[in-house]
Amino acid sequence: MPPQLKAKIGLPKFRIEKRPPPPLLTRVKWYVLSVVISLIIGAILILSAGVNPAIAYYHLFSGALGGKLALTETLWRFTPLLLTGTAVAVAFTCKFWNIGAEGQMLAGATLAAYFGVTFVGLPSWVLIPLVTVAGFLAGAAWAAIPAILRAKFGADDVVTTLLGNWIMLYFVGALVEGPWRDPYSLWPESPAIASAARFPTLIPGYRIHIGLIIAVLISLLFLLIMRRSIWGYQLKAVGANPRAAGFAGINVGRVLITAAILSGGIAGIAGVNELCGTHFHLKGIAMGAVGELSWGYGYAGVFIAMLGGLHPLGVMLAAFFMAIMINGSQAMYRATGVYSPFWRVMQGVIMICLLIGIFMINYRVRRVRE
Amino acid sequence: MGLGETVKEMPIVVMKGITKRFPGVVANDNIDLEIRKGEIHALLGENGAGKTTLMNILYGLYTPDAGEIYVRGKRVTIRSPRDAVDLKIGMIHQHFVLVPPFTVTQNIILGMKFPRGILNLEEAEKKVAEISQKYGIKVDPHAQIWQLSVGEQQRVEILKALFRGAEILILDEPTAVLTPQETKELFKTLRSLAKAGCAIIFISHKLDEVMEISDRVTVLRNGKVVATKKTSATNKRELAKLMVGREVVFRLRKARAKIGRPALQVEDLHALSDRGLPALKGVSFSVHEGEILGIAGVSGNGQRELAEVIAGVRKATSGKVLIFGQDVTNRSPKEIIDLGVGRIPEDRLQMGLITDLTVAENLVSEVHEKFSDKFFFLPAGIFLDHAQINNYAEKLISEYKIVTPSRDALTKTLSGGNLQKLILARVLAQNPKILIASQPTRGLDVGATEYIRRKLLEQKKKGAAILLISEDLGEILMLSDRIAVIYEGKIMGILPAAKAKIEELGLMMAGTPLSKIRGGRK
Amino acid sequence: MIGEVITATFIISFLAATLRMAVPLLFGTIGEAFAERSGILNLGIEGMMLMGASVAFTTTFYTGSLWLGVGVAALVGILLGLLMAFLTVTMGAQQHVSGLGVFFLGMGLSFYLYRIFVGELGGVPPTVTPFRPIYIPLLGDIPVLGPILFQQYVLVYIALLLVPIAAFIFDRTTLGLQITAVGQNPKAADTAGINVFRIRYLCLMVAGALSAIGGAWFSIAQSSMFLPLMTAGRGWVCIALVVFGNWMPYRILIGALLFGGIDALQTSLQAVGVAFPYRILQMLPYIFTIIVLVAVARRATYPAALLKPYRREE
Numbered sequence A: 001m002p003p004q005l006k007a008k009i010g011l012p013k014f015r016i017e018k019r020p021p022p023p024l025l026t027r028v029k030w031y032v033l034s035v036v037i038s039l040i041i042g043a044i045l046i047l048s049a050g051v052n053p054a055i056a057y058y059h060l061f062s063g064a065l066g067g068k069l070a071l072t073e074t075l076w077r078f079t080p081l082l083l084t085g086t087a088v089a090v091a092f093t094c095k096f097w098n099i100g101a102e103g104q105m106l107a108g109a110t111l112a113a114y115f116g117v118t119f120v121g122l123p124s125w126v127l128i129p130l131v132t133v134a135g136f137l138a139g140a141a142w143a144a145i146p147a148i149l150r151a152k153f154g155a156d157d158v159v160t161t162l163l164g165n166w167i168m169l170y171f172v173g174a175l176v177e178g179p180w181r182d183p184y185s186l187w188p189e190s191p192a193i194a195s196a197a198r199f200p201t202l203i204p205g206y207r208i209h210i211g212l213i214i215a216v217l218i219s220l221l222f223l224l225i226m227r228r229s230i231w232g233y234q235l236k237a238v239g240a241n242p243r244a245a246g247f248a249g250i251n252v253g254r255v256l257i258t259a260a261i262l263s264g265g266i267a268g269i270a271g272v273n274e275l276c277g278t279h280f281h282l283k284g285i286a287m288g289a290v291g292e293l294s295w296g297y298g299y300a301g302v303f304i305a306m307l308g309g310l311h312p313l314g315v316m317l318a319a320f321f322m323a324i325m326i327n328g329s330q331a332m333y334r335a336t337g338v339y340s341p342f343w344r345v346m347q348g349v350i351m352i353c354l355l356i357g358i359f360m361i362n363y364r365v366r367r368v369r370e
Numbered sequence B: 001m002g003l004g005e006t007v008k009e010m011p012i013v014v015m016k017g018i019t020k021r022f023p024g025v026v027a028n029d030n031i032d033l034e035i036r037k038g039e040i041h042a043l044l045g046e047n048g049a050g051k052t053t054l055m056n057i058l059y060g061l062y063t064p065d066a067g068e069i070y071v072r073g074k075r076v077t078i079r080s081p082r083d084a085v086d087l088k089i090g091m092i093h094q095h096f097v098l099v100p101p102f103t104v105t106q107n108i109i110l111g112m113k114f115p116r117g118i119l120n121l122e123e124a125e126k127k128v129a130e131i132s133q134k135y136g137i138k139v140d141p142h143a144q145i146w147q148l149s150v151g152e153q154q155r156v157e158i159l160k161a162l163f164r165g166a167e168i169l170i171l172d173e174p175t176a177v178l179t180p181q182e183t184k185e186l187f188k189t190l191r192s193l194a195k196a197g198c199a200i201i202f203i204s205h206k207l208d209e210v211m212e213i214s215d216r217v218t219v220l221r222n223g224k225v226v227a228t229k230k231t232s233a234t235n236k237r238e239l240a241k242l243m244v245g246r247e248v249v250f251r252l253r254k255a256r257a258k259i260g261r262p263a264l265q266v267e268d269l270h271a272l273s274d275r276g277l278p279a280l281k282g283v284s285f286s287v288h289e290g291e292i293l294g295i296a297g298v299s300g301n302g303q304r305e306l307a308e309v310i311a312g313v314r315k316a317t318s319g320k321v322l323i324f325g326q327d328v329t330n331r332s333p334k335e336i337i338d339l340g341v342g343r344i345p346e347d348r349l350q351m352g353l354i355t356d357l358t359v360a361e362n363l364v365s366e367v368h369e370k371f372s373d374k375f376f377f378l379p380a381g382i383f384l385d386h387a388q389i390n391n392y393a394e395k396l397i398s399e400y401k402i403v404t405p406s407r408d409a410l411t412k413t414l415s416g417g418n419l420q421k422l423i424l425a426r427v428l429a430q431n432p433k434i435l436i437a438s439q440p441t442r443g444l445d446v447g448a449t450e451y452i453r454r455k456l457l458e459q460k461k462k463g464a465a466i467l468l469i470s471e472d473l474g475e476i477l478m479l480s481d482r483i484a485v486i487y488e489g490k491i492m493g494i495l496p497a498a499k500a501k502i503e504e505l506g507l508m509m510a511g512t513p514l515s516k517i518r519g520g521r522k
Numbered sequence C: 001m002i003g004e005v006i007t008a009t010f011i012i013s014f015l016a017a018t019l020r021m022a023v024p025l026l027f028g029t030i031g032e033a034f035a036e037r038s039g040i041l042n043l044g045i046e047g048m049m050l051m052g053a054s055v056a057f058t059t060t061f062y063t064g065s066l067w068l069g070v071g072v073a074a075l076v077g078i079l080l081g082l083l084m085a086f087l088t089v090t091m092g093a094q095q096h097v098s099g100l101g102v103f104f105l106g107m108g109l110s111f112y113l114y115r116i117f118v119g120e121l122g123g124v125p126p127t128v129t130p131f132r133p134i135y136i137p138l139l140g141d142i143p144v145l146g147p148i149l150f151q152q153y154v155l156v157y158i159a160l161l162l163v164p165i166a167a168f169i170f171d172r173t174t175l176g177l178q179i180t181a182v183g184q185n186p187k188a189a190d191t192a193g194i195n196v197f198r199i200r201y202l203c204l205m206v207a208g209a210l211s212a213i214g215g216a217w218f219s220i221a222q223s224s225m226f227l228p229l230m231t232a233g234r235g236w237v238c239i240a241l242v243v244f245g246n247w248m249p250y251r252i253l254i255g256a257l258l259f260g261g262i263d264a265l266q267t268s269l270q271a272v273g274v275a276f277p278y279r280i281l282q283m284l285p286y287i288f289t290i291i292v293l294v295a296v297a298r299r300a301t302y303p304a305a306l307l308k309p310y311r312r313e314e
C-alpha cells in the first residue's frame, strides 16, 4: 500500500449527498433554525460587548413590538424595507444581480424632490401620484443602465449596479451641497418639498403614513405577477435557466431589462417614500458613505430578498424581521449600550446561517466508515 | 510459455461486493469483478447499467457504499484519483477531462511533481515526445487542446495515463467518438498495450467491438453482474440477450411516406462556435416533407452549431435557412417555433428544459403565451390560465406516458428517458411540419430509445420533414431516408440510405468527400 | 513661470499619488485573481477590506505597532477567506449570494468591533500614527523619479512586488498550473490527482489575506483613522479590474495604475483648488470603472468553471 494511503486511514470522513426536495415543513424548519442560530451568534456578540444577551434581546424585541408607538415605528421602518426587498427580489428572480437599490432609491428621491419642490401650487391628489411616478421612473432609468450594459456588452451587473450607488451618492451630494442647497438650512439639504407632496399619516400623532399601503400593494402586485402572469412565468424561467428559456422562445434580454426597470422603479418609490414620508428634504451624504436619506436600506434590500427566499410573502416577513432588528437595535442601545450597528452584523450572520440552512435542505451529510 | 500463461492468469484487480446507491437508484448492486494482467476485459451493458459508476469507484471518484477492492493482491482504499494514480490505474473518461486552453504537454503533466514546484515545460515536452514515440501514439505536444479533433484528444488522454505509468487502463466507451477507421487504429494500440502487460478494461455497449477486441467480457444489467464469459466462448446473440434481458429485435420497420415539397433548406451556411472559430463552413442541404435526412458524423464537427442556427439560438455569419421557401435566417427562436418547427436539442438539461420549473410549466414553455385568458377587467395576454395549462399537461403526460409523480413535480426529479419524452411531448403536441432532432436517443435505455424512434417515424408518416442529427451511425442507418455526413463544418456528401455502405460513411466521417471516394473508384 | 512650477510639482505629486492610490487595488485585485483563477468569485472582498481596515486600526491603536496591525488584518482576512471557502467550496453554495453574505458580515462586523474596542462612531475619531513614506538614499534624490518612486511607503513596494510574484506563480510553477486547471475544469484537475478543494481553499485564503491588507492601507497608511465604509467601494472596483486585467498580474498592474491615476487626479485637483465641484470629481473613478468594464467585458476570457461548484458525485 502506498504511504499516502496508509496515512489517510483513520481520519473521519463525511460524505455529502444530494437529496430530493423535502416537504415544505422541513424547509421552514431549516429557515427558522437558521434564524435561531443567528440569534445565538448574535447573543455571543452582545456578550462580547459585556451585556447580558437575555436582557439585550428583551429590549430589542419589546422596543420594536411592545406598545403602539414601538409597533408603529417598526411599521414605519418596515415600509422602505419592504419596497427595497421587493425591488431586489424581482431582479434576483431572473438573476439580474441588482445590488444597486441604494442608488436607485436616491435617484427616485432626487427626481421626486425636484417635482416636490418645484410644483408647490398643485393639490395633493395630483402631486403625490406625480412624485411617486417620477421616483419610479428615475429609479427605473438608473437600474436600466446596468441591465442594458449587461445585455448588450456582457458587463457584470453586480459591479455596475454597485458602483452606480456611489455615483448616485456623490451626485446627490453635489446637488444638495451646491445648486439645490437650501440657503436657510444649517445642513446640506434641499428646500422642503411642498406640504401637498407629503405622504399623509395614517394615525394622527404617529409616523406611519400611506407609504405603508403603497408598499403592501406593490408587494401584493408582485405576488400576483409571480403567481399568475405570463411575464412572471418568463421571469422565473429566465432566472432558472436563461439558455433554455431563450431556446423556448422567450426574449431573455427583454425580460431582463423589464425586470431591471421594475426593480429599479420599486426601489425608486422607496426613495420617494423616505423623502415624502420621513425627511421632506433631499439629504446629503451620511458617514461619508451612504445617503442620509437611503440609509443603507438599499443594501438591506438584498438581505431581505434573500432571507425571504425571493418569495413575495417571504420578503414581507423578512422585511418585518429586519424592521424589528433595526428599530429594536436602537431601543437595545438606549437601554443597554449595545451598539446599534448590531443589526448590520446580524444581516451578515443571518445570511450565512441561511446559506448553511439551505444547504441542509438540499443535502444530507453522512459520516463514512471504512 | 507456461510461465507466461500463469502471469496472464493472475488477477491484478479484484472488486468484491461493490454496492453504490444514488438517490433513487442502485447503480451498482453487489458487483464482483476480476481483471487479469495482460487481458482486455470488456464491460458490457446498456445505458445506465452502472459501468461508469463501477469504474469511477475503481478510479477513486466515487466512494462505494459497500465492497472491497484488491489491487495486486492487496486490500486498498481508493479515496481519490490521486490514490488510483499511485496504484498505477489510469482512466480515459467517457467525457474527456482535459483543460481546453492548456497545451497537450500541460495537460499531460498536470498534477505531477517538479523539483521545487517550478515548471520546466521544455523538459516535459521532451518526455511527452519520448513516450508518444515509445507507444506509437502521435500528438503534437505544443498544440492546445481546443484545437484538436476528438480522436486526437483521446490520444492525449491515453498518453496522460501512460505518462503516469498506468498498468491498469480503463477506457469508458472510447469508440463512441471515433470514426470506424480511428477505431481500428485504437484497437491496434490497445492490443500492443495488452501484449506489453497492461490490463485493459474496455467499456462499450457495441457488441461487434466487444467481440472483436476483448479476451473476456462481463455483462452488467441494472447494476448487477449477469455473467462473465470468455469472448471466444460466446456470441453476439447471447451477449445481447444477457445485456437486455430479453430477445432483441434489431430492426424497426422504416415506413415509407410520400415525399412532398422541400420544407427545410439550408444554403451555404456559415457560423462560429462558442470559441469564435468557424464551425460551419458552407453547409447546404434540403429536407422534404415526409422524409428523414440523417446527419452523420463524429461529434464536434459542427452538428451542435447547425442545429442551433436552425433553431434560432445561434447567429449565422452568412448563408441562408429557408422554411417552405421563406428566408428565416437569424430569426428569433420564437418566430421559428411559430413557423411550425419543432426542435429536440441535444443538451436536454441545459437547453431543452428548465429543470427548476414543474413538468407542466416545461410542457408549455414554448407556447405558454397561448394559454391566456381575460382576468377580471384585464384583457387576455397578461395572465396565464392555469386550469387550461393543467389540463393540457395532464393530457400530454398520459398520452406520452411520462413517468412523473405529478404535473407539479419539479422537472429535475425525472429520469433521463422521461425528460426526453417530456421534450418530445412538448414538440410533437404542436404537430410540427419540420422537426430538428439532435441526438434524440443519446443516453436512453432500450425501451425509451425504441419509443422515441417509433414516434419519429410516425411523425414522418404524417408528412413532417425531419432532420435527424446523431452520432450513432446505427440509428442514422435505421431511420433515415437519405444520409449526409458532416466533417469539420462541411458536408462530405449526401446519399440515399439504401445505397450507403459503412466503409464509405466511415471514410466520409474522417474527411474524405463522397466525390473523391466514388471518383477514385472509377 | 510660476504656473510652470506649479505644473511640475503638480505632476510629480500626482504621479506619486497615483502609485499610492493603486496600492489597495493591487492587493485586492491580485487576491481576487487568485480566487477567480481557481473558479471562485469572491464578492466578499469589500467586506474583507473593511474588516482589514477595522482590525488593523484597532490593533495599532492598542499596540502601537503598525506591522502587527497589518499582520492581524491578514489573519482576519484569512479567516474570512476560509468562511467564503466553506460556503462556496465545501457546501457549494451560490457564489454571488455567499459573497454578499461575507460582504454584509465584514461590513457590519467592521463597525461593531471598532465600537467595542475603540469607541463611538461620530465626533472626532481617535487616530494612530500611520505609516510614513520611507526615503531611499541616493535614489530618492533623483529628480522627478525620486519623489515618485523612491520616497514611498513600504506597502507600496510590497504591492508592486506582488505583481511579479503572482505572475511567476501563475505562469511558472506547478501550483499555478494547478490553480488555473482547477478554475478551468475542476474535474480534469481532480482526475489528474489534484486536490480541488485544497487549491480553492488556499486561493481564497490568499485572496482574503491580500484584500484585508489592502483594506488596512486605508486606516493606517492613507489616513490615520477608521471610518465606516471607508473603502468606498474599492473592493467592487477590484472585481472590475480583475476582468480588465484578464486575470493576469501585469495587466492588473496597468489597470490599478489607471484607476489610481483617476483617483489621484481627483484628489490632486481638489488639493490645488480647481474650481470644479469635487463631488463630481469623486464620481470619476466609478464611472471610469464602469466604462472599462463595458469595454473589456466581451473580450474577457473568464475562467471556465467560475461560479460552478465542484462535487465529485454529481
Ligand SMILES: Nc1ncnc2c1ncn2[C@@H]1O[C@H](COP(=O)(O)OP(=O)(O)OP(=O)(O)O)[C@@H](O)[C@H]1O
Pocket: B022, B023, B025, B026, B027, B045, B046, B047, B048, B049, B050, B051, B052, B053, B054, B094, B205, B443, C312, C313, C314
Ligand atoms: N452522480 C450521479 N448522481 C446520481 N445518479 C447517478 C450518478 N451517476 C450515475 N447515476 C445513475 O446511476 C445509474 C448508472 O449510471 P452509469 O453512468 O454508471 O451507467 P453506464 O452504464 O455508464 O451508462 P452509459 O452507457 O449511459 O454510460 C444510472 O441510473 C444513473 O442515472
Ligand SMILES: [Mg+2]
Pocket: B051, B052, B053, B094, B172
Ligand atoms: Mg457510462
